[in-house]
Amino acid sequence: MGRRGISLVGVLALAFCVAAVLALLLPLAVLILQSVSAPGSGLTVDHYVSYFATPGLLRALENTALLGIATVAFVVPLAFSFAYGMERAVLPGKEGLSFIAAAPLLVPSLLPAMVLIYLFGHQGLLAPMLQGADIYGFPGVLAAEVIATLPHAVIILKTALRTADARLYEQATLLGAGSWRKFYTITLPSARHGLISAVLVVFALTITDIGAPKVIGGGFDVLAITIYKQVLGQQNFQLGSVAAILLMVPSAFAIVLERAAAKRHTASLSARARSLVPRPHPVRDRLAAVVCYGTAVLVLVMLTVCQLVALVRLWPYDLSLTLDYYDFGRYDGSGWGAVINSTLLAAISALVGTAFVFAGAHLSERTKEAPWLRGLFSRLALLPAAIPGLALGLSYVLFFDSPLNPLHVLYGSVGLLLIANITHYYTVPHLSAVGAVKAIDGELEAVAQSLGRSPLSVLGMVVAPMSVSVLVEIALYFFVNAMTTVSVVMFLYPPGFKLASVAVLNMDDAGDLAPAAAMGMMIFYVNFVVRIAGQAVLASGRRLVRHRMKTAVA
Amino acid sequence: MTAMNVIDADFSPLLRVSRISKRFGRTSALADVDLDVPRGSFTCLVGPSGCGKTTLLRCICGLETVDTGRIVCAGRDITDLSPSARQMGLVFQSYALFPNLNVTRNVAYGVPRTLGRREIERKVDALLEAVGLSGYGARRPEELSGGQQQRVAIARALAPEPSLLLLDEPLSALDAQLRLQVRAELQSLQKRLGVTTVMVTHDQAEALAVADRIAVMKEGLVVQAGSPFDLYYRPADRFVAGFLGRMNFLSAKAQAPGCVQLASGEAVGVDTEGLAAGVAVDLGIRPEDVVLSPEAANDGTCLGLRVLRREFVGAMMRLEAVHVGCDAVLALDVPARLGRTIGEGAEIEVLLPAARLHVFPAGQV
Structure with missing residues (x-):
């Protein structure tokens, strides 16, 4: 040849x-x-200078960082608990739960934001629960991003928690370690790479999303909205490009780090690991049930409300079907x-x-x-x-x-x-x-x-x-x-x-x-x-x- | 004081397993197993894969619960105790070191945390020194060789001062060359520390080499237990005889007290232990006990064989030869210098010394 x-x-x-x-x-x-x-x-570099000289645009940058960090802070612990319940607890109906938790992947990221408005917006069904507070802006975008990015983090963390080596746990049992000691000396370290991946992926997904901020952001502008406004609204391609590059730098950085973490994770897996079959543990199983069923119910509520809004004459005042x-x-x-x-x-x-x-x-x-x-x-x-x-x-x-x-x-x-x-x-x-x-x-x-x-x-x-x-x-x-x-x-x-x-x-x-x-x-x-x-x-x-x-x- | 002395001095076993059974669903893993482990001994559980030896080990340390039977250790009934309360040290086949902790922290994992920081450090140092790994404390498990990892695992298992050290196939993760070296290290370490040890292995040569007591298991049962010499020279049945070392078998029939007849017709004098005439038996003899070119034929039976195949194994030449009269194939080990002169197809005369013959009930393996 x-x-x-x-x-x-x-x-x-x-x-x-x-x-x-x-x-x-x-x-x-x-x-x-x-x-x-x-x-x-x-x-x-004029465009960059003028970008940073515009207070509104600068605020969009800060908002983006804030949103990314806050979403990570909510999603990763929740996703870890969910994945832990799926992989390490005894729960009936795990397959169904997994499928339901992954459902947000099947809808545009703006749909959770829309449902939040149906429920908590100005005419929302549950708006009184907020006691005068406003869902539009940061809290709404945050909640919508949490729902939209949760399944991504769950998939990563389930994989990380699936590869447990039962012998490490048995060894720890024989050496007299209790549940907590096993959790922070074996479970957490073995899921470390997965946790890092989840943090970085959720961060990158959140800051690059336009759906949720567009729908529920109100005055809470982020970089994605800036790009949208500069390009479609003002036809200012220069400032739009600057914003796009400012968005690209952290997301690219996060993804590069994530690749490195994923690589190290696959390298650390032992070929001789024996897989762990969870045994019943009342406290852990009950907590896991609360988190896992709770999450699944929230996702189902989201889809049901969305479907109802589409089918009733005037949500939430006239609930006759049409x-x-x-x-x-x-x-x-x-x-x-x-x-x-x-x-x-x-x-x-x-x-x-x-x-x-x-x-x-x-x-x-x-x-x-x-x-x-x-x-x-x-x-x-x-x-x-x-x-x-x-x-x-x-x-x-x-x-x-x-x-x-x-x-x-x-x-x-x-x-x-x-x-x-x-x-x-x-x-x-x-x-x-x-x-x-x-x-x-x-x-x-x-x-x-x-x-x-x-x-x-x-x-x-x-x-x-x-x-x-x-x-x-x-x-x-x-x-x-x-x-x-x-x-x-x-x-x-x-x-x-x-x-x-x-x-x-x-x-x-x-x-x-x-x-x-x-x-x-x-x-x-x-x-x-x-x-x-x-x-x-x-x-x-x-x-x-x-x-x-x-x-x-x- | 060697372990052998200890056994001689104290006959009450440290561990006594009586009539334990364990089922997994519909398969029976252990059926009424009895086992005594003398204090200070190095006991090997040996048997083919699936014979229940690992299950027995896991039952002893409490990682599996037993269905029936009792386990008594140092006079204390531990059958219903939790694994951590049993005071057993276990070393897995893969050593299962915590990959994220360094050697010191791995070993310290098992030291009771009620001890002060100083005390824990002192203990870890002492344990690392005992296994010959002083100065390796800061290393990570992945930075150690297989043999070193194993010694860390042993040090960690010994940290809570267990009454019994359990080893699950500790040598099978090593390559062949290293295995011999680590095997010797393991044996001398056990003698030095004097800790009562139970090791599971499927390798009979390994068991013969290191153990001072062996229990041979088959299909969930302990078939025979005793010293390596007992088992090798007085196997209870054909299975033990064939599993520990190699043995040739010849079909025969009891003829009269002290005499059996081979299928080919030769009468052989052996101890028949009161077998009725006409009962079918298997005569067993080890390859190294078959004597080539006998000069005096009065203390055994002479057979004429034709050599089928030879296998040069260094010091010895193993010959496989067929009995001219009845087609039975015998293996015999002869000194290599002698074996060289015997080609394939050669007719040879061998002697089966009466004292080296074993009699087993026929057909059973």
Whole structure:
């Protein structure tokens, strides 16, 4: 192969790198350039100076930091308790609880904020409980972010707590340690990396979110709102770019640290660990039940209220039922089309994204040629996680809208939405695909070659079939995120192709609370059905494997 | 004072396990197990995997509860006590050191915290010195070799001053070369500290090498317990005989008192211990007890064999040879210099010395 000079793998690796440069590096470069260039006078830091000289913008920066820290302070202890209950306590109905706690992942982040307004807003059902206090502003955004980011932290911490070594606990028992001593000498240290990851991920998610601050923020401006206002409101791309970069720096920093923590965590796992099966412990189990069932009930209440608001004539005054608000066309130009558009875009993102991610992972981990290009690509693949959706969206506007760019034709097309979605959500699927393809015997390519087949044939013959469950997970991840995201597509959707999540935001903005709730729940139902279908595919796949193994043994 | 002296001096066992049973769901892990562990002894529980030896160890230290039976340690019934109240030190196969704590803090974990800070430090130092790891206190477990990790685990297990030290397959995590060295260290450490020790292993050679008492287990039962010599030279049944070392078996029938007849017809004189004539038996003999080219045939039975295969193992040559009359295959160990001259297919004459023959009921393994 090497003798021919150009190999197929080399060409493919080059293509992936070019794609990454066009979809990521160049737009980012343009964004940075925009923030430091003045018309006609070369490079300048004027925009940064004027940003910091504007009191309102400075306050947005402080608010963002405050919101991030406060959300972490609430979410991480709650998520840890929930995950601890799931993994270390004896509780009936754990699977159901896990599923319910993950439900906020299936809705746009603005939906929890909307429900908070239905319940505690000026006309909210439970507003009297606040005794004159106001939900709009910091408390509302904080509560909404807590709900929206909780499932992310729970997933990380459940993984961290799942890998317990029962022998350490037995050893501690024999040495006379009590429950508390075991908790802080074994449980906490072994979950340390997971805790760090959860803190950083929740922080990054919170500061980059626009949904909740937009809906319930009131006068509480954060960086994401600043970008939105500067770009869409005042067409001030320079200040918008400055804000986007200010947002990118801490979120990128958090994600880089998180990667480092995750790496160290996998390295510290012992292969000989024996898994821990929790035994009944009345006090712990009761506390866990309170936290876990309580959280699940709150999530169910959120979804139920949202659905009710969509179905009653005038929440909360006239509770008679009506389907009027499902006539979306009366409130938003695109009507039901938005739901169909979103579903289509999500489905295509899932298919194309999964194919891309898997081919990229296979190429970068299981081939030998063009090491430099493959190394470059596997590094570029980690970058998207560090770029906030708003920053990516804005950089696409700047890059693709420029008439000088031969790719200008993409601007305002559905294709650009697709590229933005896949690029923005690339890193997490890439890492799971890399894990999956690496887990398969690395000498298969050599075997294929020795039998006269191309090493790439192993991809279709062995690696893909053996990674079906990971492929389905990746497709679901792309689908659900494409359905719910607002920040990535906010600046990019073409006039004729409105998306459901954006329609929810617009209708809520226009004061059409009920149709906004109705469409928000449509996003939930589409995601729910797809998630269940994906789960069924996975389960039937596992059954098939078991069946084959049985017949093979027989 | 060596451990052997202690056994001789004090016959009351430190630990007495009587008739304990344990079921996991529908499978029976232990069935009416009895075990005595003499004070100061190094006792090995040995048996094939799944025989219940680890379960027995976990029952002794209280990590598993027993269904029936009693466990008495140092005159105290500990059957219903919590694991921490039993005063047992356990070392796991993987050592299970706390990965986030350094060596000192790992060992200090087991020192009663009612002691003062000074006292704890002094104790940890003494324990580390006892296992030969003075100066390693600040290291983390991952910075130690397998053998050193094991000694830290032992020091930690000894910290609460347990009456019994339990070792669960402590050598199987090590590679073959290191295993021999650590095995010797383990034995001398136990002798030096004089702590009564029970070790679980599936490796019969390991048990023979380190133990002064062995209990062979099979399918949830202790089949035979005794000194290594007892078990090796007077195995209770074919299983023990075949599990500890190797033994050849020949089918035979009791003929008259003091005489059995091989399937091939030869009469063999052995102690039949009152077996009725016509009862089928298995004659057993260890490969090293088969004598090649006998000069005087009066104290045993001579057989004509044809060599099938030879295996050079350094000091010895192991021959596998078939009995010309009845197709039974025998293994015999001969000095390598002698074995070199015997090629495959060679006809040889061997002697089975009467004193080295064992008689077992037929068919049972």
